[in-house]
Amino acid sequence: MFITSSGGDWKTLVWRGLAPPKVEVFTWLVIRQRIPVRAELLNRSLSTINNILCPLCGLVPESVSHLLFNCSVAWVVWMHCAAFWGVNFVVPRDPGSFLFSWHEASVSGSADSIWHFIAFAIIWTIWLFRNDIIFADGRLDSAQLSFLVRTRIALWFKAKFPDSLCFVDDLIADLSVGDGLSASKRRFSKQQVWEAPPIGFLKLNVDGAMVSNGSKGGIGGIVRNNLGVCLDTFSLPIGPGPPIMAELEAIFHGLSVFSSNHRFKKFRLILETDCSVAFEWISNSTPCPTAFEPLVRRCRDIIASFSVVFRHVPREINLVTDSLAKEGIG
Numbered sequence: 001m002f003i004t005s006s007g008g009d010w011k012t013l014v015w016r017g018l019a020p021p022k023v024e025v026f027t028w029l030v031i032r033q034r035i036p037v038r039a040e041l042l043n044r045s046l047s048t049i050n051n052i053l054c055p056l057c058g059l060v061p062e063s064v065s066h067l068l069f070n071c072s073v074a075w076v077v078w079m080h081c082a083a084f085w086g087v088n089f090v091v092p093r094d095p096g097s098f099l100f101s102w103h104e105a106s107v108s109g110s111a112d113s114i115w116h117f118i119a120f121a122i123i124w125t126i127w128l129f130r131n132d133i134i135f136a137d138g139r140l141d142s143a144q145l146s147f148l149v150r151t152r153i154a155l156w157f158k159a160k161f162p163d164s165l166c167f168v169d170d171l172i173a174d175l176s177v178g179d180g181l182s183a184s185k186r187r188f189s190k191q192q193v194w195e196a197p198p199i200g201f202l203k204l205n206v207d208g209a210m211v212s213n214g215s216k217g218g219i220g221g222i223v224r225n226n227l228g229v230c231l232d233t234f235s236l237p238i239g240p241g242p243p244i245m246a247e248l249e250a251i252f253h254g255l256s257v258f259s260s261n262h263r264f265k266k267f268r269l270i271l272e273t274d275c276s277v278a279f280e281w282i283s284n285s286t287p288c289p290t291a292f293e294p295l296v297r298r299c300r301d302i303i304a305s306f307s308v309v310f311r312h313v314p315r316e317i318n319l320v321t322d323s324l325a326k327e328g329i330g
């Protein structure tokens with residue numbers, strides 16, 4: 001199946017209920033190159049504007065193809081999303097063929113792959129950014145652009161597949177997490193091994209351990225980058241207490257290590273714990289006993305102020321930190 005400039009299969013490509021109706025309408029107009037970009041307005045003598053350059057790069061006249069696909073600013077966003085699946089891409093000439101090839105490039109091959117949400121989110125988000133720059137004196141913030149694209153993809157995916165087992169935050173951190181989970185068939189299969197974080201993120205795994213009579217314990221943690229390279233570790237003794245205290249201390253210490261390190265400032269953090277109780281207390285989904293509240297609140301504060309992605313993972317993928325924590329007991 002390939003595309004012709006007369007349309008045909010584009011229709012089924014667009015009207016699939018993956019994005020809000022106004023976004024589907026917009027996508028349809030993009031394919032037909034009917035959105036009011038500057039060069040187009042000038043061609044149709046609908047505008048007297050002097051500046052017809054692309055508001056994102058300021059280098060090339062703003063056409064539909066340029067603004068949403070060929071522009072270096074836009075292209076970075078497309079490749080940023082494709083990178084979650086390790087896909088490389090060439091820019092086809094017109095919007096219709098591009099969107100069709102994008103559709104065909106779905107790695108999982110499944111119709112409900114999160115991949116299919118990407119194109120809607122990118123063109124819509126670029127369009128809103130472009131309008132903000134032109135009409136509201138907005139500034140281009142490429143990091144914000146990519147982040148909003150990922151957020152939209154995650155939210156639309158969850159709206160379409162509310163029963164999928166992944167969290168919005170997990171999806172934002174790694175879009176490919178959505179694949180396989182939407183069908184609830186391969187539950188957590190992707191998460192049984194430790195995975196490196198996406199570019200722009202660091203991943204911190206932490207764990208705590210107590211000796212059986214609770215007289216002493218240890219905490220451990222490891223920070224790794226998108227290549228899986230270890231950037232920092234800790235392995236420390238802690239005082240007596242219940243096992244949950246060790247888990248909370250490990251989380252808090254890990255967050256402190258991240259938030260106080262200068263080199264980590266330009267990254268966002270994904271924090272993983274295998275302790276579901278600590279996870280639920282900190283993420284506020286179950287009430288926390290008063291005794292642990294001060295520590296839980298301190299963790300929450302750092303998570304909020306650094307927009308940390310906090311997730312609960314199975315024990316199997318957290319084994320390295322388990323041994324670091326046990327080492328910490330001494």
Ligand SMILES: [Zn+2]
Nearest residue numbers: 054056057071
């Ligand atoms: Zn441009």
